[in-house]
Amino acid sequence: MKRFSIKGNTLMLVVILSGLASILIMSCAENAKIAAKSGAQLWAENCQRCHNTPSPASFSHEQWQIIGLHMQTRAQLTDKEKDKIIAFLSQ
Amino acid sequence: MTTINKISKLALWAMVMSLAVNKVNAQTTTVDSTLLNRISALEQQVADQKSGENHFMVAGLTTFGYVRNKTTFIPPGGIAQSQKTNSFGDADHYELSPMLMWNHGNKFLIEFEPSFNGNTLGVNWANISYFAAPGLIIHAGYFVVPFGIYNKRLAAGWIDKLAVDPNGIGLPGSDFGIGFSGGFPLGDMKWSYDVSLTNGLQLLSDGELQNAGIVDNNKGKMVSGRFSLLPLSNSCLEIGVSGLYSNAGDAGSRFTSADVTMYSADINFVKTFQPFLVNIKGQYNRINVTRQTYIATTDSSAYSFNNKTSAAFGQISVRPIGVDNKLLKNFELAYRYSNYTTPQSSTWGQNLYEHDFGLDYWITWRTVLKFTYAHSHSLSTASVPAGGVAGITNVNSVYLQFSIQL
Numbered sequence: 124m125k126r127f128s129i130k131g132n133t134l135m136l137v138v139i140l141s142g143l144a145s146i147l148i149m150s151c152a153e154n155a156k157i158a159a160k161s162g163a164q165l166w167a168e169n170c171q172r173c174h175n176t177p178s179p180a181s182f183s184h185e186q187w188q189i190i191g192l193h194m195q196t197r198a199q200l201t202d203k204e205k206d207k208i209i210a211f212l213s214q
Numbered sequence: 215m216t217t218i219n220k221i222s223k224l225a226l227w228a229m230v231m232s233l234a235v236n237k238v239n240a241q242t243t244t245v246d247s248t249l250l251n252r253i254s255a256l257e258q259q260v261a262d263q264k265s266g267e268n269h270f271m272v273a274g275l276t277t278f279g280y281v282r283n284k285t286t287f288i289p290p291g292g293i294a295q296s297q298k299t300n301s302f303g304d305a306d307h308y309e310l311s312p313m314l315m316w317n318h319g320n321k322f323l324i325e326f327e328p329s330f331n332g333n334t335l336g337v338n339w340a341n342i343s344y345f346a347a348p349g350l351i352i353h354a355g356y357f358v359v360p361f362g363i364y365n366k367r368l369a370a371g372w373i374d375k376l377a378v379d380p381n382g383i384g385l386p387g388s389d390f391g392i393g394f395s396g397g398f399p400l401g402d403m404k405w406s407y408d409v410s411l412t413n414g415l416q417l418l419s420d421g422e423l424q425n426a427g428i429v430d431n432n433k434g435k436m437v438s439g440r441f442s443l444l445p446l447s448n449s450c451l452e453i454g455v456s457g458l459y460s461n462a463g464d465a466g467s468r469f470t471s472a473d474v475t476m477y478s479a480d481i482n483f484v485k486t487f488q489p490f491l492v493n494i495k496g497q498y499n500r501i502n503v504t505r506q507t508y509i510a511t512t513d514s515s516a517y518s519f520n521n522k523t524s525a526a527f528g529q530i531s532v533r534p535i536g537v538d539n540k541l542l543k544n545f546e547l548a549y550r551y552s553n554y555t556t557p558q559s560s561t562w563g564q565n566l567y568e569h570d571f572g573l574d575y576w577i578t579w580r581t582v583l584k585f586t587y588a589h590s591h592s593l594s595t596a597s598v599p600a601g602g603v604a605g606i607t608n609v610n611s612v613y614l615q616f617s618i619q620l
Contacts, residue, residue: 125545154402177580192317
């Protein structure tokens with residue numbers, strides 16, 4: 124009877140996920156409705172997925188730019204989302 | 215006559231010059247205010263976007279409070295023994311973590327978060343990120359290993375709805391290595407990836423796993439990653455899957471062949487159903503360690519067990535953000551169920567479940583006062599001959615906790 128191979132299954136999983144990721148990257152595009160979202164809307168949708176929506180008055184424009192990069196590493200925001208949210212928070 | 219003409223011409227010329235100077239002065243005044251404002255705004259933009267400019271800020275968090283416990287241990291066929299304790303923040307429930315962030319130009323971000331936690335001073339992360347291209351961030355250093363959703367996004371005291379962490383979700387923690395992450399749109403949907411190559415976990419002498427990030431104990435490395443999909447256009451639902459593979463045995467030890475595989479699935483749903491904001495989160499972890507032979511501390515005999523661990527939690531919180539009452543809208547009710555099953559016949563085997571009930575008051579968006587009642591029940595499945603302890607342990611705890619993001 125063949126033994127269950129953890130290493131083999133993990134490698135298989137990595138290959139499948141990599142393939143899936145490749146397909147996704149090749150087909151990445153946002154539709155018009157998503158592209159038209161405002162910074163305020165993206166702020167409301169994305170921030171509260173983990174924590175309360177931050178007050179724009181909490182930080183300066185320069186600080187929001189740093190926080191935007193930090194949040195991009197944490198929540199994998201897309202570049203457009205990050206730029207629009209920071210522009211909204213910096214107003 | 216000539217003199218009179220000269221004087222008249224001179225007077226006329228003086229008047230014209232006087233009018234001209236006044237006109238210029240008036241224009242200068244008008245131009246100055248608008249132009250200077252514009253120049254000031256442009257200077258600010260240039261200062262913010264100038265390549266190579268360093269920006270620095272300190273953020274961070276602190277959590278402290280009071281905890282009261284009652285622990286009851288019931289040995290097999292024996293009489294229950296209870297113990298009560300109470301204390302202000304201890305090693306598990308006090309934290310002061312300033313986070314230092316440097317933004318170098320538009321491409322680099324350095325993050326360093328030291329943490330004073332109980333009696334120890336540690337580091338949560340210290341890494342540099344390079345924003346290489348849209349959807350590609352490269353990070354290196356000491357960072358939270360991408361696995362599941364809790365450790366990287368939900369564990370901070372000012373984010374967590376409850377005063378305690380779910381049981382068994384802490385692995386793999388932070389580690390030294392390199393990683394890649396990014397997010398992409400996908401039509402109406404969105405997806406993201408976060409993968410890393412790090413030193414890896416360590417298998418201890420009793421079969422437990424040491425959190426990653428202390429010392430590289432072998433030549434093997436740990437591969438870990440999380441992929442997530444946000445299938446709805448308003449991003450209210452996120453579904454994630456994670457995988458991890460690591461050599462875990464110390465080089466040259468009897469655990470040289472020990473490998474660890476971890477899998478995880480997580481869900482995150484946040485949506486407003488007027489007047490309530492409903493927040494649902496959950497994660498399931500599975501840990502498999504290849505079978506090894508261990509040495510009992512009692513009599514030095516060899517023993518083995520099926521080293522599989524599972525941990526899961528599900529939580530829901532509700533906040534009436536849509537009501538008019540300013541006091542009421544800042545309250546939030548939370549409940550979490552967690553389950554933690556460690557290997558039977560090990561020295562640390564148990565089936566544990568825990569119910570956590572919370573009532574939070576949000577003073578600001580990043581400042582919270584939390585009241586949490588927790589009840590846990592643990593049935594030991596440990597091997598007594600190998601040094602484990604049989605019995606049932608019940609713990610009832612009350613927490614009053616304050617947490618703020620700085």
